[in-house]
Amino acid sequence: GAGVSQSPSNKVTEKGKDVELRCDPISGHTALYWYRQRLGQGLEFLIYFQGNSAPDKSGLPSDRFSAERTGESVSTLTIQRTQQEDSAVYLCASSPRRDEQFFGPGTRLTVL
């Protein structure tokens, strides 16, 4: 595809449930990032994948958050036992090098 895609576009879940968010980066982009944007806030870095290197998880807010990426393709962000404060837009970005990041449309997560 032409750009970064994310699914689902919207997700409503109940507190305590697990959710899985998906990101398809631009083909050939070795770097992939996840960010979170809470209402009225800037983007908050969560995790970074670069090729086959160990991911940089320094931005994950708790051990309920995890992410995986297979090679240089799809990534999934999993939130276990969701809490209301997890409600946010989750954005994925990919990059061909240490340069401009290309963002997806985001997944809007609402935890009731």
Place this chain on the structure above:
Amino acid sequence: AQSVSQHNHHVILSEAASLELGCNYSYGGTVNLFWYVQYPGQHLQLLLKYFSGDPLVKGIKGFEAEFIKSKFSFNLRKPSVQWSDTAEYFCAVNGPSGGGADGLTFGKGTHLIIQP
């Protein structure tokens, strides 16, 4: 850790007015600087970036920004705004100790409204 401050959260201007949005960052070492824009209902997209060289960088749609190292600033400017510039603008910095090895640290954004 790196932090980015955008001074104006909401700006309202009339068409043809001049625009300047402030951005300051905290880390004093080598940084890469970006301005992103999010038009209503659209993805974040890059307006312009600074890595090195001429501190005055030009981006898309007539925007420019000036990197002033001594002031830790990277302000965004446009001499004459249009109604279509209504959007959310984010300043971001990429550098050591920021959002991970290469993750960007973003400001909270400035919501710009241009009145016709």
